[in-house]
Amino acid sequence: MSFDLHALNGFRTANFDGADAIANVGKNGTIRQKGSYHGPLGKIFRASATKNANNAVRAELLCSLGNAFGLEGVGRNEKGVATFSKAFMDSLEKLLGSAFKRDDFEIAADGTVSSGKPLTQRRISAIIKQATLAGKGEYDHDTYKAKLDHVKEAIAAFPADNGNVNAAVRHFEKVAKLMTFVKDELPRLIEENDEFNPKEEESEENPKFLLNDLSKGNFCQRPLVSISRASGYMQDKVGELFHIQENILGNGIAHFADLKDPKEQITSYLDRVCKSFVMTSVDLFLDAEKAGKLEQFFDCLSGTWPCIEGKTTGLIEFRLNNLPNVENVPVATHDKDQPLNQCMGREIAAIVKANPNVEGWKDVADQVKKNLIGTIRPIDIAEKQVTTTKDGEELVTYTFKPLLGETGKPVIRAITEADIDALGEAVMDTILYG
Numbered sequence: 001m002s003f004d005l006h007a008l009n010g011f012r013t014a015n016f017d018g019a020d021a022i023a024n025v026g027k028n029g030t031i032r033q034k035g036s037y038h039g040p041l042g043k044i045f046r047a048s049a050t051k052n053a054n055n056a057v058r059a060e061l062l063c064s065l066g067n068a069f070g071l072e073g074v075g076r077n078e079k080g081v082a083t084f085s086k087a088f089m090d091s092l093e094k095l096l097g098s099a100f101k102r103d104d105f106e107i108a109a110d111g112t113v114s115s116g117k118p119l120t121q122r123r124i125s126a127i128i129k130q131a132t133l134a135g136k137g138e139y140d141h142d143t144y145k146a147k148l149d150h151v152k153e154a155i156a157a158f159p160a161d162n163g164n165v166n167a168a169v170r171h172f173e174k175v176a177k178l179m180t181f182v183k184d185e186l187p188r189l190i191e192e193n194d195e196f197n198p199k200e201e202e203s204e205e206n207p208k209f210l211l212n213d214l215s216k217g218n219f220c221q222r223p224l225v226s227i228s229r230a231s232g233y234m235q236d237k238v239g240e241l242f243h244i245q246e247n248i249l250g251n252g253i254a255h256f257a258d259l260k261d262p263k264e265q266i267t268s269y270l271d272r273v274c275k276s277f278v279m280t281s282v283d284l285f286l287d288a289e290k291a292g293k294l295e296q297f298f299d300c301l302s303g304t305w306p307c308i309e310g311k312t313t314g315l316i317e318f319r320l321n322n323l324p325n326v327e328n329v330p331v332a333t334h335d336k337d338q339p340l341n342q343c344m345g346r347e348i349a350a351i352v353k354a355n356p357n358v359e360g361w362k363d364v365a366d367q368v369k370k371n372l373i374g375t376i377r378p379i380d381i382a383e384k385q386v387t388t389t390k391d392g393e394e395l396v397t398y399t400f401k402p403l404l405g406e407t408g409k410p411v412i413r414a415i416t417e418a419d420i421d422a423l424g425e426a427v428m429d430t431i432l433y434g
Contacts, residue, residue: 003135005143007067010060011124019122023057031057033121051116058105059084059113061124065092068131070374075111083111099130133286138375139275141183147282148176154289164298171301175281177238178274186271188212190224190263209262226256230266241307244269250342277308280315287323296322313350320354339378340419341400344427347371361428368424372415379403379411379419382426398426 005012014023014031024034034053059082066074066088073088084107093102101123106115132146155168189212196208207223211233224230227245234242248254248269259265288297300318305311347368352358383399400423402410 003131003137003143004068004070005132005135005140005146008064008128008131010064012128014121014124016121019120019125021121022054022118023061023121023124024053025057025060031060054116054118055113057119058115058117061119061127062088062092062105062113065096065127065131069095069135077110077112081112084113085111095134096127096130099126136283139279141179144179144278144282147286148172148179151282151285154285154294158294164295164302167302168298171281172285174238174240175278179278181237182271182274182278185212185214186267186274189270190230190267192263193223224262227254227259227262227266230270234270238308240311242270242273243307243309247309273309273312277312280312280319284315284319284323287319291323293322313353316350317354320351339380339400339402340372340415341380341382341423341427341430343372343375343377344368344420344423345430348428361424364428365420365424369417369420372420373417374414376412376414379413379415380423382423384426396429398430400426 010029010031011023014033016023016033021033023031026032062084063074063082065071066084069091071088071091073085073091075083075085077083086107089102089105089107093100104115104117104123105113106117108114129146129150132143133150135143151172155165155172158165158168191210191212193207193210196202197206200206202208202225204223204225207225209224210221211224211229213220213222213233214237222229222233227248231242231244234240234244244266245254246252248265249258256262285294285297288294297318300314303314305314348364351364351367355363358364380400380402383401385397385399387395387397389395405411
């Protein structure tokens with residue numbers, strides 16, 4: 001299930017005086033304060049107009065939550081008043097738990113909010129916090145900043161005599177550092193050199209690309225003429241190895257000359273790896289917390305991995321081994337620019353690594369679908385080729401090509417179950433047999 005924190009901005013950014021402030025919908029649709037909550041006795045003096053206003057702001061919150069989670073079941077009656085289905089309310093209650101206080105909305109038989117109860121800043125904050133923690137989808141800085149704040153608070157409240165708390169503190173310090181890097185530095189990490197002379201060979205003295213170095217706190221530009229220079233910079237910056245050269249092309253050791261667009265490819269790789277590490281770390285903490293397995297998770301964080309990619313894989317393996325039934329969790333390192341077959345391949349590879357007994361597509365299909373359905377990616381198709389060897393043996397290979405739309409351009413949209421089923425066997429065979 002996708003999640004868009006910004007769909008809740010009307011409530012997140014509303015200006016209230018305190019936790020007991022009562023929310024109201026203004027004439028222009030903005031959320032504003034109207035009075036303060038005075039306890040149960042206030043119900044005695046609650047006029048019809050006030051109840052209607054309270055219902056309206058509660059309905060607006062439900063609509064915002066529906067938009068944030070992409071839920072169906074919101075409609076409008078003949079008067080234009082929002083209505084909500086039982087399935088919609090069931091979904092929100094499952095996502096938000098006790099923070100939701102479903103009974104305070106009192107959905108009438110016609111689907112409208114009918115309780116008349118005021119909606120306070122305290123309740124709004126509790127609902128938005130739980131929605132943020134429950135939501136999973138594409139990476140968003142504000143969403144993961146809010147989640148990370150909760151993670152830090154939870155770690156700080158953990159008993160100090162637990163031997164692995166310090167490992168958790170260090171781990172999430174790196175998470176915070178990478179989030180800041182992705183937001184503030186990565187978009188301008190590499191730039192083209194305006195003084196590059198294309199008539200001369202690319203070299204330290206004549207680099208086509210420059211790396212903007214902020215690792216020492218002072219800005220300087222360095223020639224970017226090798227992948228290892230970018231890897232070295234990231235190690236200095238974060239204190240972790242990044243195996244860019246080994247993984248950037250996905251087919252063995254890459255050299256700078258192998259990259260068709262070093263700026264775009266290195267930046268995209270770092271963006272993908274950093275975000276995957278952040279999302280996996282934060283969401284796994286929240287799921288382990290919910291499952292009562294934080295101590296085991298802290299034990300996992302005290303392990304040693306050779307690189308940031310390895311740490312992400314280690315976390316994925318912990319999830320598959322300890323939290324196998326959690327749904328809608330990004331497992332592997334892929335992003336919105338990678339075609340569906342590659343995304344499926346990374347998902348399958350992660351599952352196979354954690355469970356060597358996997359034999360075929362049917363063993364991984366359900367997990368891959370949980371992780372990918374609804375995610376927006378370039379869609380592709382598989383073309384099957386059968387060749388016969390000298391010994392008469394038939395060899396089956398697959399070529400993956402973009403699915404083209406009516407305009408001839410590649411189709412980029414939310415992945416469906418049918419998309420995955422169409423590629424499943426082909427991707428699985430390619431991974432297992434080459």
